[in-house]
Amino acid sequence: xxxxxxxxxxxxxxxxxxxxxxxxxxxxxxxxxxxxxxxxxxxxxxxxxxxxxxxxxxxxxxxxxxxxxxxxxxxxxxxxxxxxxxxxxxxxxxxxxxxxxxxxxxxxxxxxxxxxxxxxxxxxxxxxxxxxxxxxxxxxxxxxxxxxxxxxxxxxxxxxxxxxxxxxxxxxxxxxxxxxxxxxxxxxxxxxxxxxxxxxxxxxxxxxxxxxxxxxxxxxxxxxxxxxxxxxxxxxxxxxxxxxxxxxxxxxxxxxxxxxxxxxxxxxxxxxxxxxxxxxxxxxxxxxxxxxxxxxx
Numbered sequence: 001x002x003x004x005x006x007x008x009x010x011x012x013x014x015x016x017x018x019x020x021x022x023x024x025x026x027x028x029x030x031x032x033x034x035x036x037x038x039x040x041x042x043x044x045x046x047x048x049x050x051x052x053x054x055x056x057x058x059x060x061x062x063x064x065x066x067x068x069x070x071x072x073x074x075x076x077x078x079x080x081x082x083x084x085x086x087x088x089x090x091x092x093x094x095x096x097x098x099x100x101x102x103x104x105x106x107x108x109x110x111x112x113x114x115x116x117x118x119x120x121x122x123x124x125x126x127x128x129x130x131x132x133x134x135x136x137x138x139x140x141x142x143x144x145x146x147x148x149x150x151x152x153x154x155x156x157x158x159x160x161x162x163x164x165x166x167x168x169x170x171x172x173x174x175x176x177x178x179x180x181x182x183x184x185x186x187x188x189x190x191x192x193x194x195x196x197x198x199x200x201x202x203x204x205x206x207x208x209x210x211x212x213x214x215x216x217x218x219x220x221x222x223x224x225x226x227x228x229x230x231x232x233x234x235x236x237x238x239x240x241x242x243x244x245x246x247x248x249x250x251x252x253x254x255x256x257x258x259x260x261x262x263x264x265x266x267x268x269x270x271x272x273x274x275x276x277x278x279x280x281x282x283x284x285x286x287x288x289x290x291x292x293x294x295x296x297x
Contacts, residue, residue, distance in 0.1 A: 021183035032067035038152040084119040128165035235264040
């Protein structure tokens with residue numbers, strides 16, 4: 001495996017694609033560490049543990065690489081685009097116009113992708129607005145300290161933060177498409193992978209500090225899960241197909257046999273991601289309707 005990785009850098013075209021992908025990932029991680037303006041970093045740090053205790057937000061924070069709990073420019077991550085893609089796929093069955101575009105081939109696919117981007121921006125606007133009010137009201141209720149600097153929770157500042165976070169999502173979407181076109185692999189999958197593994201060093205160190213035995217057990221379980229996921233992902237059901245003899249011109253072709261490979265896991269991780277996105281909205285809606293001055297005892 002290491003030999004194949006080293007040989008990949010010996011091919012100029014492949015080396016450029018690998019370095020380009022690494023560069024995009026570096027920019028993505030940088031944006032995940034830069035907080036939004038007018039944020040009280042000390043209050044935000046005190047709130048991070050409380051936010052991670054919420055299961056729905058913890059799942060979203062995982063896919064954003066920890067950017068959500070840092071209230072970073074890329075807090076929303078790639079989730080709005082994934083949700084938008086799933087919504088457009090579902091609407092293709094319902095809306096005849098989308099079905100016509102899908103039947104048009106490449107030209108229709110471009111139109112669907114364009115509308116997917118529009119829906120992504122709308123979802124990013126809604127989710128970023130909900131996050132602003134969630135962090136504002138949540139901080140006051142949990143530790144009595146606002147994550148926004150005094151006097152900065154105003155309509156212009158809220159609009160600025162929402163605009164920045166929405167632009168961050170659009171930037172991530174653009175970078176993912178760049179990886180798909182000029183890098184290696186599917187850009188969106190690469191971005192999700194980079195976000196998930198970025199949390200491994202921190203979580204691994206926390207487990208190691210607790211107990212060495214626990215760290216070894218968790219490591220072995222993680223390796224076993226990876227092997228199991230790869231095994232299921234590569235698994236397929238082969239449906240045999242027999243071809244009869246045919247006469248083509250003056251020749252008679254002999255019959256043959258082949259198979260149709262049906263994957264065991266046809267949907268992949270799409271249902272999990274979509275379910276997390278659906279659970280995301282009920283978490284944000286109460287925060288938007290909660291009075292900012294109310295606190296829990």
